[in-house]
Amino acid sequence: MTNTAEKFEFQAEVNQVLDLVIHSLYSNKEIFLRELISNASDACDKLRFEAIKNKKISAADLSIKVDFDATAKTVTITDNGIGMTREEVINNIGTIANSGTKKYLESIAKKDRDDANLIGQFGVGFYASFIVADEVEIRTLKAGEKPESAVAWKSDGKSAYTLESIKKDTHGTEIILHLREEEAEFADNFRLRNLIKKYSEHVAFPIKMLEITHPEKDDDGNEIPAKTPEYEVVNDATALWKKAPSEVKDEDYQAFYKQISNDFNDAAFWTHNHIEGTQSYSNLLYVPSKSPFNMFQSQDEREGLKLFIKRVFIMDAAKELMPNYLRFVKGVVDSNDLPLNVSRELLQDNPLLQKIKSGLVKRVLGLLKKKSLDTEVYATFWKEFGDTLKEGVVEDYANRDAVLKLLRFASTDNQDATENVSLDDYIGRMKEAQDKIYYITGESYEAVKNSPHLELFKKEGVEVLLMHSRIDEWMMGHVQEYDGKKFQSVAKGKLDLGQDEDKAAEPSAADKSFLEKIQKQLKDHVSEVTASTRLVNSASCLVMDEHAMAIHMQKLMEQAGQAMPGQLPALEINLEHPLVQHIEHVDNEEQFKQWSELLFEQALLAEGGQLKNPANYVQKMNQLMLDILK
Numbered sequence: 001m002t003n004t005a006e007k008f009e010f011q012a013e014v015n016q017v018l019d020l021v022i023h024s025l026y027s028n029k030e031i032f033l034r035e036l037i038s039n040a041s042d043a044c045d046k047l048r049f050e051a052i053k054n055k056k057i058s059a060a061d062l063s064i065k066v067d068f069d070a071t072a073k074t075v076t077i078t079d080n081g082i083g084m085t086r087e088e089v090i091n092n093i094g095t096i097a098n099s100g101t102k103k104y105l106e107s108i109a110k111k112d113r114d115d116a117n118l119i120g121q122f123g124v125g126f127y128a129s130f131i132v133a134d135e136v137e138i139r140t141l142k143a144g145e146k147p148e149s150a151v152a153w154k155s156d157g158k159s160a161y162t163l164e165s166i167k168k169d170t171h172g173t174e175i176i177l178h179l180r181e182e183e184a185e186f187a188d189n190f191r192l193r194n195l196i197k198k199y200s201e202h203v204a205f206p207i208k209m210l211e212i213t214h215p216e217k218d219d220d221g222n223e224i225p226a227k228t229p230e231y232e233v234v235n236d237a238t239a240l241w242k243k244a245p246s247e248v249k250d251e252d253y254q255a256f257y258k259q260i261s262n263d264f265n266d267a268a269f270w271t272h273n274h275i276e277g278t279q280s281y282s283n284l285l286y287v288p289s290k291s292p293f294n295m296f297q298s299q300d301e302r303e304g305l306k307l308f309i310k311r312v313f314i315m316d317a318a319k320e321l322m323p324n325y326l327r328f329v330k331g332v333v334d335s336n337d338l339p340l341n342v343s344r345e346l347l348q349d350n351p352l353l354q355k356i357k358s359g360l361v362k363r364v365l366g367l368l369k370k371k372s373l374d375t376e377v378y379a380t381f382w383k384e385f386g387d388t389l390k391e392g393v394v395e396d397y398a399n400r401d402a403v404l405k406l407l408r409f410a411s412t413d414n415q416d417a418t419e420n421v422s423l424d425d426y427i428g429r430m431k432e433a434q435d436k437i438y439y440i441t442g443e444s445y446e447a448v449k450n451s452p453h454l455e456l457f458k459k460e461g462v463e464v465l466l467m468h469s470r471i472d473e474w475m476m477g478h479v480q481e482y483d484g485k486k487f488q489s490v491a492k493g494k495l496d497l498g499q500d501e502d503k504a505a506e507p508s509a510a511d512k513s514f515l516e517k518i519q520k521q522l523k524d525h526v527s528e529v530t531a532s533t534r535l536v537n538s539a540s541c542l543v544m545d546e547h548a549m550a551i552h553m554q555k556l557m558e559q560a561g562q563a564m565p566g567q568l569p570a571l572e573i574n575l576e577h578p579l580v581q582h583i584e585h586v587d588n589e590e591q592f593k594q595w596s597e598l599l600f601e602q603a604l605l606a607e608g609g610q611l612k613n614p615a616n617y618v619q620k621m622n623q624l625m626l627d628i629l630k
C-alpha cells in the first residue's frame with residue numbers, strides 16, 4: 001500500500017458512458033442527487049443485511065447526509081453504509097460491470113443519443129455526478145475494516161482517476177462534488193431540499209441536512225449569533241410499502257416507483273396490499289407505462305422487484321418472485337415469515353416463497369383484469385406488454401384461462417388493425433351454429449387480413465381473429481380451447497362451417513381427373529390437391545395439416561437456420577374460378593405444368609411463404625400471359 005496517489009486509466013467503455021451521460025442527461029441534470037442518494041441507500045441496505053450475519057457490524061442509526069459549501073461550490077453526500085474496499089472501488093467505479101449498460105451502449109450507438117428515458121434504466125448512477133461536477137472525490141471505508149484501510153478516489157471524469165490510501169474513522173462513503181462554475185446553484189440549501197423532496201422522499205433511510213438558522217436580535221436590537229445548526233431529517237424516511245394504502249397518495253406511489261425502477265415515466269398502475277394469514281407479507285407491484293429497453297434481457301439480469309424481509313432489503317429477486325411473462329412488473333415484496341438469512345439458492349425452492357409467488361401472480365392478473373375494463377388504459381398496456389403477456393399462455397398452465405381472458409386481438413370485425421377483441425367478446429358474437437373460435441396467423445396484419453383463407457368466412461359473416469405477431473403461431477400451438485370452445489386455424493385442417501360443408505359434394509369425375517393431373521405436376525410440393533370449399537375469390541390456397549406449423553413460421557425457422565421437417569401442405573383449388581376453368585381446357589402439357597406450378601406458387605406467396613426461384617416465377621407468368629394474348 002502506498003500513501004501517494006496512484007493513477008489509473010478508465011476502461012474504454014467508462015469514457016463512452018461518461019460522455020453519453022453528460023450529454024444525454026444534461027437536460028435532466030438534477031437527477032445526479034437522486035442517483036447518489038440511491039447508491040447511499042443501497043449501501044445502507046447492504047450494511048443492514050451484513051449486520052445480520054456479522055455481529056461485529058452495527059446497523060444502528062443508518063442515515064444519509066447531504067451537505068454543501070456555497071463558497072467552495074461543493075455538495076457532499078455521506079452515508080454510513082457498507083463502504084467499499086480498494087478493490088471494490090476499482091471494480092465498481094472504474095469499470096462498467098452492468099452488462100445492460102454495454103448493450104445499451106451498443107444500441108445507442110445506432111440511434112439518436114439523447115434518450116434520457118432509456119439511459120436512466122441502466123444505473124449509470126454514479127457517473128451522473130459529472131453532469132454537474134468537474135471533479136469528484138470518493139472517500140470510503142468498508143464496514144468491519146480498520147480506519148487505515150480507507151481509500152480516496154478522485155477524478156475529473158475525463159480519462160483517468162487517482163487512488164490514495166487514507167484514514168477514515170467511520171465506515172461508509174463520502175462523495176464530494178466540486179461543482180462546475182455554471183452549476184454552482186446546486187450548492188444551496190433550498191435547492192437541495194427541494195430535490196430531495198422531489199426525488200428521494202421515499203428512500204427508507206433518513207436523509208439529513210443541517211437546519212436553516214437565522215441570526216436573531218435581542219430586545220435591545222443586538223444580534224444574537226445564530227445557534228449551531230443541527231442535522232434534521234428532510235425526507236419521509238419510512239418504508240412506503242408498509243403504510244396503509246389509504247394513507248398513500250398517488251403522487252407518492254409515482255415518486256416511489258421512479259425511485260425503485262430507474263424509470264423516468266410514471267407507472268401505468270399498481271396494486272398495494274398487506275396479506276395476512278398463513279403467510280404474511282406486503283406487496284406493492286407496479287406496471288410501467290412504457291416497455292423498457294431491456295425487456296428481452298435474460299431472466300437472470302432482471303431487476304426492479306425487490307425482496308425485503310421484515311423491512312431489511314435482501315436482494316433483487318425478480319426471477320424468484322415473478323414468472324418470466326410478467327417480467328415487466330416492478331415493485332417491492334416484504335415478507336414477515338421468511339428467514340432473514342435466506343440465500344438465492346434457498347429461495348429457489350422455498351415453499352413459502354412459492355406461495356408468495358403464486359399469490360403475487362394472482363394479484364397482477366387480477367389487477368390487469370380490473371384495468372382491462374378501462375379500454376383506453378388497457379390499450380396502452382396492451383401495446384407495450386401484450387406480446388410478453390402472451391408467453392404466459394404457454395408458461396403458466398395453472399393460470400392459462402386467466403391469461404387468455406386478458407388477451408386482445410385484431411379481428412375481421414374491425415375496420416383496422418386495432419387489437420381490442422377479447423376471446424369473451426368473440427364468443428359473445430359467435431353465430432348460432434358456430435362452436436369454434438376461428439383465427440388465422442401470419443406475418444403481418446396486411447397478410448392475414450387479405451389471406452384467401454378468409455374468403456368464405458367473409459362471405460358467411462363469420463368473425464376470424466387476425467394474429468400477426470411472431471409469438472402467435474407458437475402460442476396457438478399450445479392451446480386447444482377457451483371456455484369450452486375449440487380454437488381452429490382457418491388455414492389448417494378441414495373446415496366445417498356448417499351448411500357450407502354440404503357444398504363440398506364429391507367433385508365430378510372430370511374434376512377429379514383434373515385435380516389428379518395437377519397433383520401429378522406438383523407431387524414434390526404438395527401432399528394432395530383437392531377442390532376447395534373455403535375459396536371464393538382466389539384460385540388456390542395452401543392448407544396445412546391441423547398440427548403442422550404455419551408456412552410463414554416455417555420460413556422464419558428456416559431463416560433462423562433451423563431446417564424444417566418436410567411436411568407438405570395440401571393445395572386447394574377453387575373450381576369455380578375463371579382462371580382454373582381456363583386451365584381445365586389447356587391441352588399443351590408444358591403449359592399445363594406451368595399453370596399448375598403457378599397455382600401452387602401464388603398460393604404460397606399469399607401465405608407469406610417464399611418462392612424457391614422467384615425469377616423463374618416471373619418468367620413463367622410472363623410467358624403464360626403472352627400465350628393468352630396470342
Ligand code: ADP
Nearest residue numbers: 039040043083084092122123124125126127173
Ligand atoms: P449502480 O448503482 O447502478 O450499480 P453506480 O455506477 O451508481 O451503478 O455504482 C456502481 C457500484 O459502486 C454500485 O453497484 C456499488 O457497488 C458501488 N457504490 C456506489 N456508490 C456507493 C456507496 N455510496 N457506497 C457503497 N458502494 C457504492
